[in-house]
Amino acid sequence: MLDYIIIGTGPSGGNIAHNLFKAGANILLLEAGKLFNKKTFPRTEADTSAMLYWGGGIEFDTDAKMGFLRTRLVGGTSIVNQCLLDRFDDIAFNDWKAESGVQWFSPENLAPYYTKVENKLDLHTFTPSDMNKNAQLFTKSCDKIGVKWGYLRKGQNDCANDRGNDCMACLGGCHRDSKQSSYAGYLRDDITEGLNLQTETEVHQITTNGDTVTVHAFQQGRQVTFQAKNIVLAGGAFGTTKMLLQSGFKKQLPALGKNFSTHPQFMSFGLFDEEINAYKGYFQTVASKDPNLRKKGYKLENVFAPPISAAMLFSRTGSYHQDIMRNYTRMTCIEVAVRDENAGEIKVNNKGRLSVDKPFTEQDRRRRDEGRELIANILTNEGAKKVYASPFAVGLHLMGGSVIGANPAKAVVDPEFRLHGHKNIFVADSSIFPNAPGINPSLTVMALAQKLSDQFTGTTYDKQIPKQLSTESY
Amino acid sequence: MTSKYLSNSALKAINRIGDLMIPRNGEFPAFSEVGGITYIDELVSYAPGADIKDLNMLLTILAFMPTFVLRWLLGKMETAMENKGPLGPIFRQLDIGLRGLIFSCYYTEKVPTTFKGKKPLDIIGFQLTRVED
Ligand SMILES: Cc1cc2nc3c(=O)[nH]c(=O)nc-3n(C[C@H](O)[C@H](O)[C@H](O)COP(=O)(O)OP(=O)(O)OC[C@H]3O[C@@H](n4cnc5c(N)ncnc54)[C@H](O)[C@@H]3O)c2cc1C
Numbered sequence: 001m002l003d004y005i006i007i008g009t010g011p012s013g014g015n016i017a018h019n020l021f022k023a024g025a026n027i028l029l030l031e032a033g034k035l036f037n038k039k040t041f042p043r044t045e046a047d048t049s050a051m052l053y054w055g056g057g058i059e060f061d062t063d064a065k066m067g068f069l070r071t072r073l074v075g076g077t078s079i080v081n082q083c084l085l086d087r088f089d090d091i092a093f094n095d096w097k098a099e100s101g102v103q104w105f106s107p108e109n110l111a112p113y114y115t116k117v118e119n120k121l122d123l124h125t126f127t128p129s130d131m132n133k134n135a136q137l138f139t140k141s142c143d144k145i146g147v148k149w150g151y152l153r154k155g156q157n158d159c160a161n162d163r164g165n166d167c168m169a170c171l172g173g174c175h176r177d178s179k180q181s182s183y184a185g186y187l188r189d190d191i192t193e194g195l196n197l198q199t200e201t202e203v204h205q206i207t208t209n210g211d212t213v214t215v216h217a218f219q220q221g222r223q224v225t226f227q228a229k230n231i232v233l234a235g236g237a238f239g240t241t242k243m244l245l246q247s248g249f250k251k252q253l254p255a256l257g258k259n260f261s262t263h264p265q266f267m268s269f270g271l272f273d274e275e276i277n278a279y280k281g282y283f284q285t286v287a288s289k290d291p292n293l294r295k296k297g298y299k300l301e302n303v304f305a306p307p308i309s310a311a312m313l314f315s316r317t318g319s320y321h322q323d324i325m326r327n328y329t330r331m332t333c334i335e336v337a338v339r340d341e342n343a344g345e346i347k348v349n350n351k352g353r354l355s356v357d358k359p360f361t362e363q364d365r366r367r368r369d370e371g372r373e374l375i376a377n378i379l380t381n382e383g384a385k386k387v388y389a390s391p392f393a394v395g396l397h398l399m400g401g402s403v404i405g406a407n408p409a410k411a412v413v414d415p416e417f418r419l420h421g422h423k424n425i426f427v428a429d430s431s432i433f434p435n436a437p438g439i440n441p442s443l444t445v446m447a448l449a450q451k452l453s454d455q456f457t458g459t460t461y462d463k464q465i466p467k468q469l470s471t472e473s474y
Numbered sequence: 475m476t477s478k479y480l481s482n483s484a485l486k487a488i489n490r491i492g493d494l495m496i497p498r499n500g501e502f503p504a505f506s507e508v509g510g511i512t513y514i515d516e517l518v519s520y521a522p523g524a525d526i527k528d529l530n531m532l533l534t535i536l537a538f539m540p541t542f543v544l545r546w547l548l549g550k551m552e553t554a555m556e557n558k559g560p561l562g563p564i565f566r567q568l569d570i571g572l573r574g575l576i577f578s579c580y581y582t583e584k585v586p587t588t589f590k591g592k593k594p595l596d597i598i599g600f601q602l603t604r605v606e607d
Contacts (some may be wrong), residue, residue, distance in 0.1 A: 043604075046578035050517040056525065057574055064566035065555070165605035175604055280599065307581040307600050312573055315552050317495035322502050325581075328598040391555040 001024050002228035002457070005215050007203050009244070010125030011077020011442045012429035012449040013175075013234030014182025015117070017197075019453035021190050025201060028226060029187075029195060030217065032202040032239070033072035036079075037188075041173025045306045052080060054238070060357035061344075066393040070236055074191075074199060075183030077236065079173045081396070082284055083155040083180055085123065085443040087114050092296065092437035099259075099342075099434040100405035102415045112461040113447040113454070115326070118268060121180040122157035127399075128284035130161065134278035134332045138302040141381040142288070147300070147374070150289030154282075155180025161281050167308055168279050182446075189217075199323045206231065206247045206425065213424055231422040232452070233431075240431040241346045241401030242354055244412070244419070246402070253412045253420055259345030259403045260358065260397030261436035266368055267305065267313055267335040268375045268382025269324075277329050278304040297339040297363070297438065299373040304333045313390035322389065332382060336371025339438030340364045348399040360393070399433035399442050417452045427451040475511070479518045479526050484533035485511060491536065491577045494548055501597050508581035508594065509586045519576055529571075 003025040006017045017029045033052070042048045049057035058067040071077050093105040104110075123406055130151075131139070140388045156178045161164055170179050177184045191197055198219065205216040213231045217224050233240040250256045255354035288300040305313065307328060314324055344358040372389055379387045404412025404427075413432050419425040430441055430447045437444070454460070477485055477602065490579075492505030518526055551569035554562060585593050595601075 005506045044583050046517055046582055046584075049574075049578070050520045058570065060567060060570070062563065064563040064570070067570065086601075160605040160607075162604045163605045166602045169602050169604045175606060215527075275599075280603075307595060307598060308574075308577045311577040311581060312570070315555060315569065317548060317552065317573070318497065319499055321496070322499050325594075325598050326500075326502075328600060 001027050001212070002226070004028075004232060005213070005226055005228040005232055006229045006232045007029060007215065008076060008234035008236065008239055008429065009074045009182060009187060010234060010236055010429065011078050011182050011358075011445040012236075013159060013232070014075065014078070015446045016232055016234065016428065016453050016456075017195065018186035018190055018452070020456060021193075021195050023457045026454070026461060027196060027230065029197045030201045030203060030215070030226070031074050031197065031378055032235075033074065033153070033199065033410050034259065035074040035191075035197070035199050036173055038173070038175050038177045041079075041175060043175075043205075045308045048080070048307075052172065055115055057240075059354065059356070061356045065360065066262070066358050066395055068238070068262065068398055069114045069396045070238060070330050070398055074187065075173075075181045078181040079183060080171055080443050081181075081269045081442065083442070084152050084237055084284070084440045085118070085121070085155050086153065086440045088437050088444050089294075092439055096434045096437070100411060101214065102404055102406055102434075104415065110444070110447050110451070113450040114443065117443065117446040121185045121228070123153055123154045123180075124156050125153045126151040126282065132281045132283060132285070133276045134283070134304060137276070137332055137382040138378065139286055140164075142376045145377060147288055147293070147378065148290035149286050151286055155185065155334050163304050167282050167284075168304070170198065171306065174218075177471065180209050187469050203235075203243055204246055206233075206243060207451035208422060208425065208460055211424070231429070232426045234427070234429045234449070235431075236429055237398035237431040237433075238354055238356075239403045240427055240429055242348055245346075245348045247354070249412075249419065251302055253408065255403060255405075256412050257401055257412050259342040259400040259434060260346050260356065261340050261342040261399050261433070262344065262358065262393050263337045263397040263399075263436055263438070264340055264360070264364065265301070265335045265391040266372060266393060267303070268372060268379065268387055268389040270332045270334075270379035271327055271386040271388070272330045272332065272384060275329050276332050278332055279306065281358045294438065296367065296370060298336050298367045299337050299339075299438065300375060302333070302336055313392055314388065315391055320325040322381070332384065334375045334378060336368060336375060337438075338364050338367045338371065340367075341345065342400055342435040344400070354436065358395070374404065397430070397436075399430050399436060399441060402427055402431035403434045404432040405434060416455065426452060457474060477518070478515050480514065480530055481534055484530050485514070485535040487533040487537035488514070488575065488579070490541070491544060491572060492554070492580070494541070494544055495573065495576050496580055501592065502594065503589075503591050505576060505580055507582060507589065507591070509589050510582045510584065512586045513582070513584045514575075514579060516584075517575075
C-alpha cells in the first residue's frame, strides 16, 4: 500500500512530493496535465494559453467580470508565473491569525520553512543594471512623487539577459530551466531518479474507509482508482476545493468553497513618442514597496503583457484597437494589485463544472480606484502623452476555498493541515489561505508545504539553519 | 481550408467577425488576409469536447447573421463591462471568447506561406529573443 498520494504538482505538491521522495516514502504523484520540459514547452503565446491553461486560457467568475489564470501541467502555475518570491510580513500573518485562530502564523514561526525553501532554490534580487526602460521610468517617477519602490526577488539561476534573452518568453515555460518552478526546483531530478509520477490523471473524487483513502480519477479517458494510507491535495484553490466539493465534504464542512480571494490586478498603459520596448529583457524587476500603500491595501507592479494579452486588455476593436497595438513598443505599464476581501465562493454546478462567485466589494473598488489614480499620476510624471486604463480584472493569485482554521464550522483544514475530522487527508496549498495577504503567495505556499512535509517526516529544526537573504515583504 | 473540429460555417463566421474587429487599416492587413485561422485546430484541439461543441454551435449561428447584426453584437461586447443587465455576463463572455480566438489567430508567429505581407507581430515590433544553450 502506498504511504502517500499527492495530487497536484505546483509549488505545494512539488515541494511535498520531493521531500517525501527524498525521505524514502512510498509515494504516487498525480497530475491532471502533461509533462513538458525546456525543449517541449510551447513557443507562442497562443499555444501557451491553449496547451497549458485550464479553460483554454482563462476562466471566469459567474458574472464574467473577472478572469482567473491557472495552469495544468507538471509544475502547475509555477511554470508560467513570474516566480517572484516574497516572505509574508506581520500584517499578513496577524490577519491570518485573527481570521483562522491558528496561533503559529508569524514570520518567526515560519522562518525555518521559508529558509529551507530559499536555500533549495536559486534566487536573484534584481539590481539597477537589470532594469529595462519601463522600470527606469517607473522608479524615476516614483522618486519624483514620493512613492517608495524596491527591487524584486525572483527564483532564477541563469536567464542570459546579458546575452539578450527576453524573459517574456518564459511565460510559457522557461526554455533555459532557469526559472525556479516546482518542476525545475524540485521535481525534474526526482523524475529522472524514478519518482512515481502519473500525468494526465484528473482526480474527481476521494473516498475514505478507516485507514485507507481511495482516489478516483480519469486517466486519458479511463476511470482509474488508487489507494494509500494518506493523501495530500495540492490542486490549488480551484483544484483542491473542486475535488473536495465533488467528494461530498460540504455537508460536514460548511466553509468548503468559501473565503476565496485573488489579488485582482488592473493594468494601465502610458503612451510615449519614443521606443520603450517594455517587453524586452527582464520585464518585471521593481514594484512599489511603500508602507503607506501596504496600509491602504494595494501595491503597484511595473510589468508588461505579451501582444495577445495586451490586445485583450482593451475592450474596443477596429481602428481604436489598431492605434493601440501600433504603439505596442512605445508603451510603459503599471498595474495595481488589490488586496481584496475574501468574499468569493467556489462551487461546482450540476454539470460538474466550476462556478465561482467573486463579488468586487466596495472596499476592493476603492482600493482599485485609488491605485489607478496613483498610477495615472506616475505615468503622467514619466512623461506619458496618454494613459489607457484597462477595464479588465485578472486574478492570478487564486487563494482560499478550503481554508485553514481552528474551528470546523468556519474552516476546512485544521492547524495541522488535516481535513477537519479526517486523519489521513491533508492540504497545504493556496486553497488554505484564510484571506488575501497582499503579497506574492507562492513562497508561502512552499513554506507551508515544507511545514507539512516536516510534520510527515518528523523533521524538527534546531534554529541553526543558515539564514539566506530575506526581503521586506510588501 | 477545413477544420477537424469546426464546421465550414464556423470558420466563415470567424473570418467575418475577425474582419469587423480587425479591418485592413494602413499597414495592418485585415484579419482574413493573414490566414492565421489555418492553424486554428492546433488551438482548439486542447479544449474539452463540450466546449468545442458549444463554440461550433455559436459560430454556426453567427455565420448566418447579417453584418449589421454582427456589428450590433460587437458594440454590445465592447461595452459589456458596464452592462449591468441580465445579458451582461453573456456579452462579456462572448467578448473575451471571440476576441481571444481572433487575436490568437492574428498576433501569431504561425502565418501561412501564402500570406506575402508583413506579419502583424512584425508591424507592432514584437520580436522575442530566446537565448538557448
Ligand atoms: C501569470 C501568473 C504569474 C504569477 N506570478 C507569481 C509570482 O511572481 N509570484 C508568486 O508568488 N505567485 C505568482 N503567481 C501565483 C502562483 O503561481 C500560485 O499562487 C501558485 O502556483 C499556487 O500554487 P499551488 O501549488 O497551490 O497550485 P498550482 O500551482 O495551481 O498547482 C496545482 C496543480 O494541481 C493540478 N490539479 C488541479 N486539480 C487537479 C485534479 N483534480 N487532479 C489532478 N491534478 C489537479 C493542476 O493541474 C496544477 O498542476 C502567478 C500566477 C500566474 C497565473
